Amino acid sequence: MKAGGFQPDAFTFSSILRACSRLGALDIGSEIHEQIRKENLLEKDIVLGNGLIDMYTKCGALERANEVFSQLSKRNLVSWNTLIAGYSHQGRGREALDFYEQMLCGGFSPDAVTFVCTLQACGSIGALQKGQELHAQIIKENSDKTNAAVANALVDMYMKCGAVLHARGVFEDIPFRNLVLWTVLIAGYAQHGYGKDALDCYKQMQFGGFLPDAATLSCVLKACTSIGALDSGCEIHAQIVREHSLETNSIIANALIDMYSKCGALEKAEEVFKKLLYPDNIAWTALIGGYSQHKQGGVAMQCFERMQLESHSPDEVTYACCMKACGSIKALGRGQQIHAQIIRLQSLEKHQLLFNSMIDMYSKCGVLDIAKNVFDGLTNRNVVSWNALLSGLTQHGYSRDAVKLYEQMLSRSISPDATTYACVLKAYGDIGDFEKGHEIASHVIKQQLLKTNIVVANALIDMYLKCGEVKIAREVFDEIPVRDVILWTSMITGYADHGYGEDAISCFEHMKVEGLYPDAITFAAILKACGSMGAAYTGEDVHSEIVKQELLEHDAVIGIALVNFYANCGMLAEAQWIFDELPERNVISWSALMVGYAQLGKEDVVLHMLDMMVAESIEPDAVTFTIILNTCSHRGLLDLGQMYFESIHEVFGILPTIEHYTIMVDLFGRAGHLDRAVAIIERLPVSVVNLTMWHTLLGACNKLANTNLGMWAFEQLHEVDAAAYVCLSNIFSVTNQINAEQPPKQTV
Numbered sequence: 001m002k003a004g005g006f007q008p009d010a011f012t013f014s015s016i017l018r019a020c021s022r023l024g025a026l027d028i029g030s031e032i033h034e035q036i037r038k039e040n041l042l043e044k045d046i047v048l049g050n051g052l053i054d055m056y057t058k059c060g061a062l063e064r065a066n067e068v069f070s071q072l073s074k075r076n077l078v079s080w081n082t083l084i085a086g087y088s089h090q091g092r093g094r095e096a097l098d099f100y101e102q103m104l105c106g107g108f109s110p111d112a113v114t115f116v117c118t119l120q121a122c123g124s125i126g127a128l129q130k131g132q133e134l135h136a137q138i139i140k141e142n143s144d145k146t147n148a149a150v151a152n153a154l155v156d157m158y159m160k161c162g163a164v165l166h167a168r169g170v171f172e173d174i175p176f177r178n179l180v181l182w183t184v185l186i187a188g189y190a191q192h193g194y195g196k197d198a199l200d201c202y203k204q205m206q207f208g209g210f211l212p213d214a215a216t217l218s219c220v221l222k223a224c225t226s227i228g229a230l231d232s233g234c235e236i237h238a239q240i241v242r243e244h245s246l247e248t249n250s251i252i253a254n255a256l257i258d259m260y261s262k263c264g265a266l267e268k269a270e271e272v273f274k275k276l277l278y279p280d281n282i283a284w285t286a287l288i289g290g291y292s293q294h295k296q297g298g299v300a301m302q303c304f305e306r307m308q309l310e311s312h313s314p315d316e317v318t319y320a321c322c323m324k325a326c327g328s329i330k331a332l333g334r335g336q337q338i339h340a341q342i343i344r345l346q347s348l349e350k351h352q353l354l355f356n357s358m359i360d361m362y363s364k365c366g367v368l369d370i371a372k373n374v375f376d377g378l379t380n381r382n383v384v385s386w387n388a389l390l391s392g393l394t395q396h397g398y399s400r401d402a403v404k405l406y407e408q409m410l411s412r413s414i415s416p417d418a419t420t421y422a423c424v425l426k427a428y429g430d431i432g433d434f435e436k437g438h439e440i441a442s443h444v445i446k447q448q449l450l451k452t453n454i455v456v457a458n459a460l461i462d463m464y465l466k467c468g469e470v471k472i473a474r475e476v477f478d479e480i481p482v483r484d485v486i487l488w489t490s491m492i493t494g495y496a497d498h499g500y501g502e503d504a505i506s507c508f509e510h511m512k513v514e515g516l517y518p519d520a521i522t523f524a525a526i527l528k529a530c531g532s533m534g535a536a537y538t539g540e541d542v543h544s545e546i547v548k549q550e551l552l553e554h555d556a557v558i559g560i561a562l563v564n565f566y567a568n569c570g571m572l573a574e575a576q577w578i579f580d581e582l583p584e585r586n587v588i589s590w591s592a593l594m595v596g597y598a599q600l601g602k603e604d605v606v607l608h609m610l611d612m613m614v615a616e617s618i619e620p621d622a623v624t625f626t627i628i629l630n631t632c633s634h635r636g637l638l639d640l641g642q643m644y645f646e647s648i649h650e651v652f653g654i655l656p657t658i659e660h661y662t663i664m665v666d667l668f669g670r671a672g673h674l675d676r677a678v679a680i681i682e683r684l685p686v687s688v689v690n691l692t693m694w695h696t697l698l699g700a701c702n703k704l705a706n707t708n709l710g711m712w713a714f715e716q717l718h719e720v721d722a723a724a725y726v727c728l729s730n731i732f733s734v735t736n737q738i739n740a741e742q743p744p745k746q747t748v
């Protein structure tokens with residue numbers, strides 16, 4: 001146009017600015033601004049000024065929009081609305097509300113557009129009180145019943161502020177309802193976990209004659225995702241194909257992939273994904289996230305590689321999903337590569353989501369020092385950051401450190417959530433701190449998490465069971481309205497661990513009556529109960545159930561549990577047969593069979609099995625050597641026991657445990673070598689030597705009637721253990737009897 005000698009006027013500039021706004025063409029818009037400034041058009045035409053404000057806000061250049069606004073000699077309501085809308089849409093709701101207050105002070109009265117923009121600002125920052133003030137003003141002017149956009153914005157604001165009942169109240173009070181209003185309500189329900197209400201709302205909308213569009217269908221699929229309603233999601237998918245032909249619409253397809261992925265229907269998610277000609281980042285991320293969530297981290301990382309090969313640039317959500325995948329398969333090296341990739345992309349360095357996922361990945365991989373370094377490097381830590389590190393500490397047995405971290409979290413005024421409570425309950429259970437765990441229980445009950453969060457309920461029951469409070473655990477269990485297999489399994493395991501075999505079996509039968517199918521861990525727990533009480537017939541019935549479900553071929557846990565069960569019942573032929581039939585034998589299955597032979601006094605077989613195990617390239621662990629050393633101790637095999645003990649560290653690179661040292665004290669004591677038993681104790685730090693070791697030494701002194709050494713062991717015990725008095729009394733009794741029968745001998 002300019003090449004043809006035509007000069008643009010204000011109308012032309014306005015049209016170009018609108019185009020720049022739509023395209024986000026900031027550079028071209030800035031050039032137009034410069035031409036407008038040179039021709040002094042800004043002072044003459046407020047429409048141009050408003051167009052510039054609109055262009056800059058939509059391109060994200062809010063400071064420049066504010067500069068233009070400040071330079072306007074005259075401002076009208078459109079100027080204010082444009083600036084407020086711009087700040088609101090760019091996520092700076094607080095500043096948008098500040099401009100609204102300035103507008104009122106300037107004598108301007110808000111219109112419907114102003115109300116819509118300010119309500120959006122309130123929703124974006126959760127300013128419920130300010131939103132309610134605006135609502136009151138809107139009612140005063142009757143705009144909520146005469147303007148559909150205002151009504152939609154009100155419902156949306158209340159939903160985004162979490163005031164679901166208020167949103168529903170506004171909705172019910174509106175005489176006219178359009179598709180946008182229904183969609184806003186459904187989206188709000190889905191966002192806050194009211195998936196069932198969202199689905200009911202969707203049905204009401206259809207009965208009212210409204211046909212859903214892509215946005216509505218996307219929201220209702222999100223509702224299915226939030227409550228795991230796979231069947232409802234499949235029905236809606238069929239409706240999409242049958243009535244709307246929208247399956248390849250990117251918004252719908254992405255929602256379908258996300259729904260199927262999160263509900264565990266990964267094959268269906270792949271089917272939808274493959275129908276897309278050009279899957280976008282959201283589709284890729286939904287698929288990667290689904291595989292990560294359902295413990296298929298290897299497949300998730302393959303998807304990530306494919307995504308990059310197809311020239312898609314991962315965003316912060318994609319990287320977070322990949323970190324989760326690396327954590328799930330303990331792929332530390334790959335996780336570190338992604339960490340380095342994120343650091344190179346400086347634009348992603350400020351995303352808290354990413355750093356939380358890094359803490360989680362390093363924690364799950366057991367590299368807790370790096371996880372702590374990432375955590376310490378965060379300037380703003382939210383509850384997710386604390387939970388990621390807490391979870392890692394409890395998962396890897398650092399329960400006391402987890403408790404300290406929890407106390408730090410409270411001192412920083414971070415409010416714990418359900419995940420926090422689940423982690424800290426596990427920590428208190430692991431260290432046996434019943435009182436502190438019971439305190440957490442009061443918070444859980446007060447927040448009604450016992451009835452709404454199955455993970456927290458399970459953690460609470462597990463804590464009580466680990467602290468030996470079986471009766472309280474059962475009381476809590478009975479209060480939970482909906483109990484899943486995991487909850488029943490925890491209760492069965494608790495009964496089995498504490499010797500309540502009959503209660504465990506009763507619980508197992510009750511679970512099946514309620515229509516729940518036991519999983520591999522449930523079967524392992526009930527087999528443990530049967531083995532502990534010698535309930536061979538019941539255990540064989542359980543074995544039959546396992547065979548019917550064809551679980552033995554697919555789950556090593558069940559195979560090991562069966563070996564343990566038959567071994568504990570003295571049925572070594574059956575235990576050996578199960579062991580021989582296992583598709584893969586590991587150190588746990590070998591150790592389970594060793595225990596069985598050891599219990600029946602077949603020590604030669606136990607020692608031979610260690611040689612066979614090593615010959616099959618199975619590395620023995622600490623538990624294996626506990627069995628071997630106990631076998632040597634019971635047989636009095638002093639030299640062989642000494643050789644195995646030394647090989648633990650020298651040959652196999654395992655640090656001997658306190659239990660290993662205690663068995664060696666027992667071995668030397670049984671063989672009459674109290675000097676060597678004392679040497680074992682003296683080479684250990686004082687803080688490491690426990691009551692069991694002192695009792696073992698005292699028992700050896702009792703057997704050998706060694707009063708002096710017995711007194712030394714007794715002095716370590718008498719303040720904390722009354723049983724020490726009994727043992728010492730026996731020593732003196734035996735010593736006096738010996739002294740009465742023969743001349744005194746010098747003691748060690």
